[in-house]
Amino acid sequence: MTEIERNDYFYVCSLIEYIARETKNHRGYIVECIGQEGIENLLYDAEVNHCLSFEQVCDEVVEEYKIKEGKFDTISECQYDVPSFLDIGKLYSIMIEDCAKEGEEAHELIKIFTSFISDEISDFNTDLYYQNPDYIECSYKEGKLLA
Template identity: 75%
Template sequence: MTAKERNDYFYVCALIEYIARGTLNHRGDIVKAIGEEGIKKLLHDAEMDHCLSFEQVSDEVISYYKIKKGNFDTISNCKYSIPSFLDIGKLYSIMIEDCAKQGEEVQELINIFSSFISDKISEFNTDLYYQNPDYLEWSYRDGKLLD
């Protein structure tokens, strides 16, 4: 993956996290609503969208893909420090780069955000986000949290 591609994936992953928090949706629901072609378009536009606020791009994506409010609120009742949407976006982009076969990065993004690990990472009242990224990656690959 090139440096530009890394930046684009980081941006899109952070945007997905931002949208999910704002609309109270599971991250997988956001990815499903946007779809594979939409993800590809977001990646294509990422370099230009970097110049815009996350709020503006988020509003445009929510409107265009008709993303409705959900009830997956992982922030309001959180007792602990919440990682930023950028921190979470970085984690997802690293997992994609580590797990994806060359040329299959978009599908890996969809797979990761749609997997059990995404909801587990979003449980900010646990310490899962703060675990070693390798632990998260191998748990994802194994399909369950490792003992």
């Protein structure tokens, strides 16, 4: 993966996290609404969209893909410091780079965001986000949190 591709994945993962927080949805729901082709379009446009605010791009994506308001609020009930959407986007982009076969990164993005690990990461009342990324990746690959 080139440095530009890394930045594009970081941007798109951060955008997905941002949209999910704004619309109070599971991250998997956001990815399902956008779909494979939409994810590929967002990755293609990422270099240009970097220049725009996350708010603007979020509004455009929500409108284009008809993303509805949900009830999965991971922020307001959190008792601890919430990692920024950029911090979470970075975690996802690292997971994609580490777990994806070459040329299948967009597909891996969808798999990760629609897997159980996404809701686990989004539970900011746990310390999962702060765990070693290798532990999170191994748990994702095993399909459950490892003891």
